[in-house]
Amino acid sequence: MKYLMLLTNPTERVESWEKLSPDEAQRLREEELPKWGAFMQWAQEKGIQLDGLELDTGSTTVRKPNGDAAVVTDGPFPETKEVIGGYFIAQCEDLDQAIDVASRIPVAETGSVEIRPLVER
């Protein structure tokens, strides 16, 4: 069974990162890297397939409110207190295993991980 895992951070946390200088941001990232490396290594040892991306903070929303013409706005949708910072697609045996995987993703300690089963068609 495949699960989408949305890695979300509280908005305030993302806003505080955006105020950092490039050097400070890079230092913070490097501090976090060992945790991510340990998580990825754990998944590999368990044979859990993971595929994902880290997302940049930019966000553009497209809608067609009146039929044909697409209207493009800057900013995310929906407006929530948490911002998606990345995702994984994980191949897991069941939801229990997916929860175990999600609880080991470093973001779970500061934000949350939303698990969504994928429809296999």
Place this chain on the structure above:
Amino acid sequence: MKYLALIYGDETAWSDLPEQEQQAMYEQYRQFSESVGDKIVGGAETAASNTATTVRVRNGQTAVTDGPYAETKEQLGGFFVFDCGSADEALALAKQIPGLDHGAAVVVRPAYVEEATA
């Protein structure tokens, strides 16, 4: 460069659609995927948001709650991952996503690119 296109819609409206109209929608998605070809490098439909589980870890304790992290009228219903040359191209692809004609909103997010280190 990779871009994530998240598709949000009113899932009650979707589940209320007759089977035939749902099939027609899937057909539109198949045609979209075919026309875009190898610029789509990933994507899937997510099961209804009532199957969502949210996980948080605080002070070493795992808290598991049912439901998505945000209770909103429009919920994530699926996504595409595009691999294309520019943000403009990603946006042009996103504008063709069939759900937009049925009231969906598509959010396009660029992937973070690690700065090249010499």
